[in-house]
Amino acid sequence: MNDWIDIAPVEAVPQRGARLIKTVHGCVAVFRTATDEVFALDNACPHKNGPLAEGIVHGASVTCPLHNWVISLETGVVQGQDEGQVATYPAKVSDGRIYLGAAFLTRRAVA
Amino acid sequence: MTQKLVVIGAGMASGRVLEHLFENESGFEVTLFNAEARGNYNRIMLSPVLSGEKTYEDIVTHDADWYDTNGVTCHFGTHVTAIDRVAKTVTSKAGTIAYDKLLIATGSAPFIIPVPGRDLPGVITYRDLDDTNAMIDASKAGGKAVVIGGGLLGLEAAAGLAERGMDVTVLHLMDHLMERQLDEAAGFLLRRDLEKRGIAVKCRASTRAIVGKDRVEAVLLEGDETLEADLVVMAVGIRPETRLATDAGLSVARGIEVNTQMQTSDPDIFAVGECVELDGQLFGLVAPLYDQAKVLAQTLMDSPAVFTPKELSTKLKVTGCDLFSAGDFAEAEGREDIVFRDPARGVYRRLVLEDDTIVGAVMYGDTTDSNWFFGLIRDKTEITDMRETLIFGPAFQGGAPSDPLSAVAALPRDAEICGCNGICKGQIEDAITAGATDLGAVRTTTKASGSCGTCTGLVEQVLAVTLGDDFVIPAAQSICTCTDMTHEDVRRMIKSQELKSMPAVWQACGWKTSCGCHICRPPLNYYLLADWPLEYQDDPQSRFINERKHANIQKDGTFSVVPRMWGGITTPDELRAIADAADKFAVPTVKVTGGQRIDLLGVKGEDLPAIWRDLNDAGMVSGHAYSKGLRTVKTCVGTDHCRFGTQDSTGLGIKLEKTLWGSWTPHKLKLGVSGCPRNCAEATCKDIGVVCVDSGYQISIGGAAGMDVRETEILCQVPTEGEVIDVIKCVTQLYRENAKYLERIYKWMAKVGLEWIQEQVADLENRATLVARFEVSQSVYRKDPWAQHVGRAETYQPLADLTLEAAE
Structure with a gap:
C-alpha cells in the first residue's frame, strides 16, 4: 500500500481556504495557506465542534467560525488564552497535487 | 539683605516669573500691582469662559492663598500712575513705595479703530475677564452681535457669543479669515465651519462708523451697507501697553525695548510679556512669554540666561474648528507645496517646503499630527527620504511605522512636549519617577498640558512609555494586533x-x-x-463564512437559507416552491423572520447550491440575511388596502429594496416603510425608516432594535418617491464611505452628527455625486450571488470521499 494518498490538484482548495474530505470516521479539513502549504486537521474545533474548514485562514492558523478560537494548522494547538488541541494528519504538496499520509486512515480505523 | 521687587501687572508672564522666584526661594519681598481687580488667571482660557465651557474659578492660576503663602503684598484694582527712576519708587493711589528691582508687565491694550461711535455703550473689546463678563451679560438679552476682526481673538469671541445664542456677524478687512495664520484654502474651510454654526462672515468689510443714539444700534460699512447690532466687539488687534514706561523715560519703540536678559534701558527695571519688544519683534503667544519669564527669573537671581525667540504655532480654541498653523506658508521662489485634501471630511493639509525642509504648515479639520510637523519645522529636519508619505504624518513613515509610542520613546530628554510651558520630556519623566503617575499629577507638578491643553495626548504617551503596563492610554484602538493603525x-x-x-x-x-x-x-x-x-x-x-457561502451558519455547522421577498410581498407560487424545497432537502425548521420573509433552517452545506437552484427556478434570489449589507425593507400595506394609508408604502418599499439589494455596507442595513404615522412597519427603529404622511415622506435614520434600542432621528422630509430613493441612496453611500466596519448607522451618526449628514444630503450637487457613486458600485454588486454560486456547485462538495477506500 502506498504511503500517500493522492487527493486532488492543489488548485481545488482555494488559497487561504479549506475543503473537506469524508472518511468513515468523520470529516477531515484540508487547508491551503497563502504560500501553498497544505495541512490536514479534524474538522471540529475543540470548543464546540465548530467546522474549522469554514473558518478564515491567516498565516498558518485558522479561526473557527463559531466563536473565533484560533488554531495552529501546524500543530492543531489552540492559540491564545483558550486551551485545546485538534488532531492533525500528514499532508503534502507534490507536483501540484495534494497528498495525505495513508497511515492516518488505518490509525483512525483502529482508534 | 532682602531685596524689594515691585511688579506692575499680574498677568501670565509676571505670574510665571514669581513662580520661578518662589520655587527657588530667592528671597525677594514682592509687591504686586494690577489694574484689574484680581490676580493672575489663565487668559488663554477666556474663550471657554465666554462660551460657557469653563467658569472664572476654573481658570484662576494664583488665588489669595498663593499670594498669602508667598508673602506677596497685593494691590489689585490699583493703577500705578508714575515711576520715579531716580528715587526708585512707584506711585499709585496706595501711596509711594520704593523698589530695588522693578518689573513692568503691563501687557497689551486692544487696538480701537478710530471710527465715529467707538465710545458708544455696547462697544467692547476682548482682552480680559471684565470684557468677557460684559459680553456674557450682553448676550443674555440675545439679539445681534457684530465682531470686528476675523483673527484668532475675534473668531473665538464670535464662536462664544454664538454659543450663547446671539446672532453673530464677523467683519474682516482682508480677503480671508486669519490671514496671518492661514492660507486661503484653510480660511475657506474655517469660514464654512463657522457659517455652519450660524456665524455670518463678511470679508473685505471695512467699518466706516458705529451708529446709535444712547448705545450702539448698528455698524455702517464702506459701501453704505448697514448691519444692525446690539453689541459690537472690537478685536482687530492689540498693541503693547507702554504708557508708564514712556512716561518714565525708558527706551520704547513699539514695545518697551529689552535685551535678551529682559532688562530695559534702566538696569534695575525689567519687562516681560506682551509689552516688550526685542530686536523689533513683539510677542503675543504664551510660549515665548513663559520663556521670557524663566530667563528673567534667572537674571534676577544673578544666574546667566538668554532669551531666544523660537518658531511659533497657532491653534484656534473653537470647539469643532480644528486648525493649526506654523511657520511661513507664503508662496515664494524655490518653495514647493504638498497638499492633501479630503473635501468630504473637510480636511486640508498643506506643507510648504524649501531646501528639503518644511518651513510652514497649515492644517485644517484634522490636526492630530500637528506636533510632529511643528517639530520638523522647528528642528529644520531634512525630509527628502520621507517626502512621498510626509503629508500623512508620522504614522506613515518608514522605520518604526505607525507606533506613536515608540516615536515618543525615541524622543531625547530635551525634546519639548508642552510648548506653552516649555516642559521637556525629561522633566515629565522625572516627575513620573518622583510619583506623578497620572495626567493630573504630571500637570500639577510640571504644568505640562496645563495651559492650552493640546499636548495632553503627548503627555499621556510619555506616561505610557515611562510606566509601561501600569498606564493605559485612553486612545484610539488599532484594528487588531497585525497593525497599529486605526x-x-x-x-x-x-x-x-x-x-x-x-x-x-x-x-x-x-x-x-x-x-x-x-x-x-x-x-x-x-x-x-x-x-x-x-x-x-x-x-x-x-x-466570514456566512458571506462566503451566502447562508447563515448554525451551531451544528448547517446553514439557514432565506430567499428575498421584496417588500415582504410573496405569492402562492413562491410559497409552494419554498415548501417543495423544504420537503426535498428535509429542512427541519421553517420559520417566519422579523424581516417579513421565511427562513429555512438546518440545510447541509453541500446542499446549498441545489436548494438555491430550485429557489432561483421559482424566481427567487438571495435575501442576504447573512450580510453586512442590505437585509430587508419592511413595509405595511399602505394605500393598497389600509384605511389610514397615505402613500403606497409597499410599492415604495419594493422599489427601495430593488435599488439597494446586494450592496455591502459597514454593518447590516435594515429599512422600514410605514404608510402612515401609526407606523405598523416599525420604521422608526430601523437603520433607515420612511414614514409616509399626507404631504410626502419623512425619512429618518439611526434607529436600532438590538442590544441597543433607539428611535430614528428625522433626516429630512421630501415630497416624492423619487427623492426618497435618491436621499436613501445618498445616505447609504455616505455611510458606506465614512463609517467604520461593524458600525451601525446610529453609532456612526453619534460620531459625525446628524447635522453633518443632513448637510451632505441637502446639498443637491453633493447628493447627486454620492448617488452616482452608489450606482457605480451597484453596477457590480446588484446581482444574485446564489445564481453565481450555483455554477460552482462542486466547490460546496467534499474534496474527496475516502470512506470507500478505508473500507477496503
Whole structure:
C-alpha cells in the first residue's frame, strides 16, 4: 500500500481556504495557506465542534467560525488564552497535487 | 539683605516669573500691582469662559492663598500712575513705595479703530475677564452681535457669543479669515465651519462708523451697507501697553525695548510679556512669554540666561474648528507645496517646503499630527527620504511605522512636549519617577498640558512609555494586533494612496503579519470594495463564512437559507416552491423572520447550491440575511388596502429594496416603510425608516432594535418617491464611505452628527455625486450571488470521499 494518498490538484482548495474530505470516521479539513502549504486537521474545533474548514485562514492558523478560537494548522494547538488541541494528519504538496499520509486512515480505523 | 521687587501687572508672564522666584526661594519681598481687580488667571482660557465651557474659578492660576503663602503684598484694582527712576519708587493711589528691582508687565491694550461711535455703550473689546463678563451679560438679552476682526481673538469671541445664542456677524478687512495664520484654502474651510454654526462672515468689510443714539444700534460699512447690532466687539488687534514706561523715560519703540536678559534701558527695571519688544519683534503667544519669564527669573537671581525667540504655532480654541498653523506658508521662489485634501471630511493639509525642509504648515479639520510637523519645522529636519508619505504624518513613515509610542520613546530628554510651558520630556519623566503617575499629577507638578491643553495626548504617551503596563492610554484602538493603525488611518491610506488590493494595504501600512487575521481581513475587504468597486476583486477568503457561502451558519455547522421577498410581498407560487424545497432537502425548521420573509433552517452545506437552484427556478434570489449589507425593507400595506394609508408604502418599499439589494455596507442595513404615522412597519427603529404622511415622506435614520434600542432621528422630509430613493441612496453611500466596519448607522451618526449628514444630503450637487457613486458600485454588486454560486456547485462538495477506500 502506498504511503500517500493522492487527493486532488492543489488548485481545488482555494488559497487561504479549506475543503473537506469524508472518511468513515468523520470529516477531515484540508487547508491551503497563502504560500501553498497544505495541512490536514479534524474538522471540529475543540470548543464546540465548530467546522474549522469554514473558518478564515491567516498565516498558518485558522479561526473557527463559531466563536473565533484560533488554531495552529501546524500543530492543531489552540492559540491564545483558550486551551485545546485538534488532531492533525500528514499532508503534502507534490507536483501540484495534494497528498495525505495513508497511515492516518488505518490509525483512525483502529482508534 | 532682602531685596524689594515691585511688579506692575499680574498677568501670565509676571505670574510665571514669581513662580520661578518662589520655587527657588530667592528671597525677594514682592509687591504686586494690577489694574484689574484680581490676580493672575489663565487668559488663554477666556474663550471657554465666554462660551460657557469653563467658569472664572476654573481658570484662576494664583488665588489669595498663593499670594498669602508667598508673602506677596497685593494691590489689585490699583493703577500705578508714575515711576520715579531716580528715587526708585512707584506711585499709585496706595501711596509711594520704593523698589530695588522693578518689573513692568503691563501687557497689551486692544487696538480701537478710530471710527465715529467707538465710545458708544455696547462697544467692547476682548482682552480680559471684565470684557468677557460684559459680553456674557450682553448676550443674555440675545439679539445681534457684530465682531470686528476675523483673527484668532475675534473668531473665538464670535464662536462664544454664538454659543450663547446671539446672532453673530464677523467683519474682516482682508480677503480671508486669519490671514496671518492661514492660507486661503484653510480660511475657506474655517469660514464654512463657522457659517455652519450660524456665524455670518463678511470679508473685505471695512467699518466706516458705529451708529446709535444712547448705545450702539448698528455698524455702517464702506459701501453704505448697514448691519444692525446690539453689541459690537472690537478685536482687530492689540498693541503693547507702554504708557508708564514712556512716561518714565525708558527706551520704547513699539514695545518697551529689552535685551535678551529682559532688562530695559534702566538696569534695575525689567519687562516681560506682551509689552516688550526685542530686536523689533513683539510677542503675543504664551510660549515665548513663559520663556521670557524663566530667563528673567534667572537674571534676577544673578544666574546667566538668554532669551531666544523660537518658531511659533497657532491653534484656534473653537470647539469643532480644528486648525493649526506654523511657520511661513507664503508662496515664494524655490518653495514647493504638498497638499492633501479630503473635501468630504473637510480636511486640508498643506506643507510648504524649501531646501528639503518644511518651513510652514497649515492644517485644517484634522490636526492630530500637528506636533510632529511643528517639530520638523522647528528642528529644520531634512525630509527628502520621507517626502512621498510626509503629508500623512508620522504614522506613515518608514522605520518604526505607525507606533506613536515608540516615536515618543525615541524622543531625547530635551525634546519639548508642552510648548506653552516649555516642559521637556525629561522633566515629565522625572516627575513620573518622583510619583506623578497620572495626567493630573504630571500637570500639577510640571504644568505640562496645563495651559492650552493640546499636548495632553503627548503627555499621556510619555506616561505610557515611562510606566509601561501600569498606564493605559485612553486612545484610539488599532484594528487588531497585525497593525497599529486605526480603521480611520487605514481607510485614509486606501483612498489617498490608491491602495487597491489587500497586499498593497499590508505593504503600505506596515502589517506585522503576512496576510492579516480574521479580525482585520473582513474590514479591509469591505473598505477596498467600497472605495474601489470597479478595480477591487471581492475576496471570499477574507469574508466570514456566512458571506462566503451566502447562508447563515448554525451551531451544528448547517446553514439557514432565506430567499428575498421584496417588500415582504410573496405569492402562492413562491410559497409552494419554498415548501417543495423544504420537503426535498428535509429542512427541519421553517420559520417566519422579523424581516417579513421565511427562513429555512438546518440545510447541509453541500446542499446549498441545489436548494438555491430550485429557489432561483421559482424566481427567487438571495435575501442576504447573512450580510453586512442590505437585509430587508419592511413595509405595511399602505394605500393598497389600509384605511389610514397615505402613500403606497409597499410599492415604495419594493422599489427601495430593488435599488439597494446586494450592496455591502459597514454593518447590516435594515429599512422600514410605514404608510402612515401609526407606523405598523416599525420604521422608526430601523437603520433607515420612511414614514409616509399626507404631504410626502419623512425619512429618518439611526434607529436600532438590538442590544441597543433607539428611535430614528428625522433626516429630512421630501415630497416624492423619487427623492426618497435618491436621499436613501445618498445616505447609504455616505455611510458606506465614512463609517467604520461593524458600525451601525446610529453609532456612526453619534460620531459625525446628524447635522453633518443632513448637510451632505441637502446639498443637491453633493447628493447627486454620492448617488452616482452608489450606482457605480451597484453596477457590480446588484446581482444574485446564489445564481453565481450555483455554477460552482462542486466547490460546496467534499474534496474527496475516502470512506470507500478505508473500507477496503
